[in-house]
Amino acid sequence: MSPRLKILLATDTAGHTTGYYVVARGLRDAGFEVVLGGHLVPRRIAEVAVQEDADVIGYRIMDGAPEILVPMLMDSLKTHGAGGIPVIVGGIVSSHLIPRLNELGVKAVFPPGTPLPAIVEWLRDHCSA
Numbered sequence: 001m002s003p004r005l006k007i008l009l010a011t012d013t014a015g016h017t018t019g020y021y022v023v024a025r026g027l028r029d030a031g032f033e034v035v036l037g038g039h040l041v042p043r044r045i046a047e048v049a050v051q052e053d054a055d056v057i058g059y060r061i062m063d064g065a066p067e068i069l070v071p072m073l074m075d076s077l078k079t080h081g082a083g084g085i086p087v088i089v090g091g092i093v094s095s096h097l098i099p100r101l102n103e104l105g106v107k108a109v110f111p112p113g114t115p116l117p118a119i120v121e122w123l124r125d126h127c128s129a
Contacts, residue, residue, distance in 0.1 A: 004031060004032060004033045005032050005033065005055050005056060005123060005127055005128065006032070006033040006034075006035065006052065006053065006054050006055045006056070007027055007032050007033065007034050007035070007054065007055065007056045007057075007058055007123070008035045008037050008045070008048060008049050008052055008054035008056070008057050008058065009023070009024055009027075009034060009035065009036055009037060009058045009060065010037035010038065010039075010040045010044075010045045010048070010057065010058070010059055010060070011037075011038065011039050011040070011059075011060040011061075011062070011091075012039070012059070012060065012061045012062060012063060012064035012069055012091075013039060013062050013063040013064065014038075014039040015062075015063070016062050016063075019060070019090075019091070019112065020060050022116075023058070023060075023090065023116065023119065024036055026116035026119070026120070027116075027119070027120065027123075030116075030120040032120075032123065035048070035052045035054060041072075042069055042070075042072035042073035042075075042076050043072070043076045045057060045059065045073055045076070046073065046076035046077045046079065046080045046082060047076075047080060049077070049080075049082055049085055050080050050081070050082050054085060055085070055086075055127060055128075056085065056086050056087075056088065056123065056127050057073075057077075057085055057086070057087045057088070058088050058089075058090060059073060059087060059088070059089050059090070060089075060090050060091045061089060061090070061091040061092060061093060062091045062092055066089065066093050066097055066101060067097055067100060067101075070087075070089065070101050070104055070106060071104055073087065074087070074104050074105050083105075086107045086126070086127055087105065087106050087107060088106065088107055088108045088109070088110065088122075088123075089101060089106050089108075089109045089110070090109070090110040090111075090114070090119075091111075091112065092111075092112065093109050093111065107126060108122055108126070110122075
C-alpha cells in the first residue's frame with residue numbers, strides 16, 4: 001500500500017470557514033491525510049508544515065492579499081528548509097494575480113466553486129507522498 005499524501009490546510013482568516021472544512025472533508029474522503037492548521041500567518045504555516053512533515057500545503061485566501069501573503073509564505077518555507085513543499089492556493093484570488101503566484105512557485109490556484117473532484121485529480125496527478 002502506498003503512503004497517503006499529507007496535506008496541510010491553512011487559512012488567512014478565522015472567518016468564512018465553510019469552504020475550508022468542505023475541502024478538508026472532501027480530501028479526507030478521497031483518501032488523503034489532512035492536517036487542519038486553521039488560521040495561521042505565513043511563518044507559522046511553514047513551521048507547521050515542517051513539524052507535520054507535510055507533502056503539500058493548501059493555503060486558503062479569503063480576506064488577505066495573496067500578492068503579500070504568498071511571497072511571505074514562500075520565503076518562510078525557504079528559511080525553514082522546506083522550499084520544495086508544493087503550495088496550492090484556494091479562495092478569492094484575482095485572475096490577474098495567478099501568473100505572479102505561479103512565478104513565486106504556487107503550483108495551482110483553485111477559485112471558489114472549483115469542484116472537489118478537480119482538486120483531488122490535480123493532487124493525484126501532480127503530487128506524491
